[in-house]
Amino acid sequence: MVRFRAPTTLNVMIGVAGHIDHGKTELVKMLTGCDTDRLKEEKERGMSIELGYAPCRLAAGRVGIVDVPGHERFVRKMVAGATGIDIALLVVAADDGIMPQTREHLDIVELLGVRHLLVALNKIDLVTPERMEEARRGILYFLASTAYAGASLTPVSAMTGEGLDTLRGRLAEAVEKVERRKTGGVFRLPIDRIFSSPGHGTVVTGIAVSGSVKTGDFVEIQPGGKKARVRAVQVYLSDSAEGTAGQCVALNLGGIHPDELERGFVAAEPGRFGCHAEFTAHLRASRFLEKPLPNSARVRFHAGTSETPGRVRLLDRDELKSGEEAFAQLGLDRPVCAFLRDPFILRLESPAATLAGGMILECRPPRYKRKNESVRLRLEERRHALDSNPGLVLSRLEENPFACPAEEDLAQATGLQLEEVKQALEELEADRKIIRSKSQSILSRRAFAQACGRMDGMLLELHQRDPRRFGFTTVEIGQEVPEARPVLELILENLVNEKRVIHSGTIYRSAQAPGVDPRFMRLAGRVEEILNRERFQTSSPRELSETVKQPLPAVEAALRFLVETGRIVRLAESVYLHEEHVRWAREELVAAIRRDGPLATHLFKNLIHSSRKYAIPLLDYFDETGVTRREGGFRHLGDQGEKAPAGGDSPRTNR
Numbered sequence: 001m002v003r004f005r006a007p008t009t010l011n012v013m014i015g016v017a018g019h020i021d022h023g024k025t026e027l028v029k030m031l032t033g034c035d036t037d038r039l040k041e042e043k044e045r046g047m048s049i050e051l052g053y054a055p056c057r058l059a060a061g062r063v064g065i066v067d068v069p070g071h072e073r074f075v076r077k078m079v080a081g082a083t084g085i086d087i088a089l090l091v092v093a094a095d096d097g098i099m100p101q102t103r104e105h106l107d108i109v110e111l112l113g114v115r116h117l118l119v120a121l122n123k124i125d126l127v128t129p130e131r132m133e134e135a136r137r138g139i140l141y142f143l144a145s146t147a148y149a150g151a152s153l154t155p156v157s158a159m160t161g162e163g164l165d166t167l168r169g170r171l172a173e174a175v176e177k178v179e180r181r182k183t184g185g186v187f188r189l190p191i192d193r194i195f196s197s198p199g200h201g202t203v204v205t206g207i208a209v210s211g212s213v214k215t216g217d218f219v220e221i222q223p224g225g226k227k228a229r230v231r232a233v234q235v236y237l238s239d240s241a242e243g244t245a246g247q248c249v250a251l252n253l254g255g256i257h258p259d260e261l262e263r264g265f266v267a268a269e270p271g272r273f274g275c276h277a278e279f280t281a282h283l284r285a286s287r288f289l290e291k292p293l294p295n296s297a298r299v300r301f302h303a304g305t306s307e308t309p310g311r312v313r314l315l316d317r318d319e320l321k322s323g324e325e326a327f328a329q330l331g332l333d334r335p336v337c338a339f340l341r342d343p344f345i346l347r348l349e350s351p352a353a354t355l356a357g358g359m360i361l362e363c364r365p366p367r368y369k370r371k372n373e374s375v376r377l378r379l380e381e382r383r384h385a386l387d388s389n390p391g392l393v394l395s396r397l398e399e400n401p402f403a404c405p406a407e408e409d410l411a412q413a414t415g416l417q418l419e420e421v422k423q424a425l426e427e428l429e430a431d432r433k434i435i436r437s438k439s440q441s442i443l444s445r446r447a448f449a450q451a452c453g454r455m456d457g458m459l460l461e462l463h464q465r466d467p468r469r470f471g472f473t474t475v476e477i478g479q480e481v482p483e484a485r486p487v488l489e490l491i492l493e494n495l496v497n498e499k500r501v502i503h504s505g506t507i508y509r510s511a512q513a514p515g516v517d518p519r520f521m522r523l524a525g526r527v528e529e530i531l532n533r534e535r536f537q538t539s540s541p542r543e544l545s546e547t548v549k550q551p552l553p554a555v556e557a558a559l560r561f562l563v564e565t566g567r568i569v570r571l572a573e574s575v576y577l578h579e580e581h582v583r584w585a586r587e588e589l590v591a592a593i594r595r596d597g598p599l600a601t602h603l604f605k606n607l608i609h610s611s612r613k614y615a616i617p618l619l620d621y622f623d624e625t626g627v628t629r630r631e632g633g634f635r636h637l638g639d640q641g642e643k644a645p646a647g648g649d650s651p652r653t654n655r
Contacts, residue, residue, distance in 0.1 A: 117148040187210065278331055284325045388424075390424040459510040
């Protein structure tokens, strides 16, 4: 028994476009053996209304063909088809030549960034050789001013079959040149058709733009976020174990009714995509734009299979003229499931016309100031960065200088698979464009430099607000910039190393802050001397004020400075001890517990020759710092106490 190997299915999509009645559907039928005019209305009217999909066998394997409607009223559906195609096959009738929808279809294909185009000069059986040659020259002249100058042109007849073998060969050659869509990304399928199949339930179809899906997977429908289970998968009308990017995929969905779905919705991997109504984008105006597109114009936004009205806000000019490029912000009337790097088309509703194409650079962006050079430069840089996965990851890292997402967070933010994110990070790390914190949080080096600059400025601002403070703790700094807390220590450490910040004890001081008043330093020295001398029977702030004959606020400021610099420990509202005596008491306490076991609270005051007024706050302080652990009326060694060295005499104290 001879077994034939099933043809390899390539994730490549060919889009057939052209003017109405130029023979697109008949040509597809000859290439595939499938009639893509499925609907009764299409049969009656003799034209394609909905997108038609069919498999096509070529030398390299089986590819997909999508037949897009040619009538101008159905251009919006053509946009949906063109969004997912890799190769455009432009069909031109030899008896008509270039027509209005020919120009519009080619314009849309070019604006969407389709790189490969072939031309089929159809209906050659209806014209003389002279007319065919005239049409051929007209097409080549028309293409010369586009991105497809030099595209191959094949004379064919969809009625007689003449030239079809040559066309198949050229299509196969083009398929070999196409960069294959990566199937490892996150699955996303813009929904083109929804229907109910008897005995199966809800079915949706469309061209998968990324990732893959298998039977048994769950998908999330956006907008709305409703989950549905994939009961079965078909690729080009055949049952399949898996549907991948670049293929026409049909999904039989469980747990959802067709009435809950609309064309333009998206089926995607759960938790990876959301809907947005605001975007930043790069625009390129149509070459056939008759009137300039003014700032704040009303437009219709076409992305995937969705069509949504909105407004375009030009950032770097007042109007966009034919063939020009610009940055813009889009505000849509309702959210759509579009993402970074997605292509789109802007059109006018009335009169119907294509205005521009573009690529999404940011989702939910801040509102940028118009005609700002720094904004333009930033967006230009971001535009080029999005050409690669490392660039995409880096651009997300640089959106917020204090952001330090983990790898999983980056996968969700970029729409990439975790393995793709890890590979991108390896490349970025090799190029020294990112750094990792001790907690494995990831920052771009440039964003980190910006974060350090912002922190340095914020610290100086704190000094200006409170000039009597010597410095500030990490807790206080973190309260001022809460978004920086995950990497605060890393930022401060870098600023200290660069000598932009002074670190003393537990506080940080800007190196640019004005010097401390010498008179204040002398007062702080006197207060420290008194507390050191008094050991465990120290004066209150009010008593110190009377001793040094200085106002109470000045003494309190001196105490705060001494606490910040780590020379004095504040135990309670009015209880301050010198750091050396606290350290001696800690050593004695640890030594006593190691020698005699858990220490009763009332015995500690005898150990340090003090009273409960000082002993109890001191024990509470040791509990808080992990030196001891209280159990009932006894103190046991805590984690820090276990690590502490054996006790001994302090050089400046006597017992």
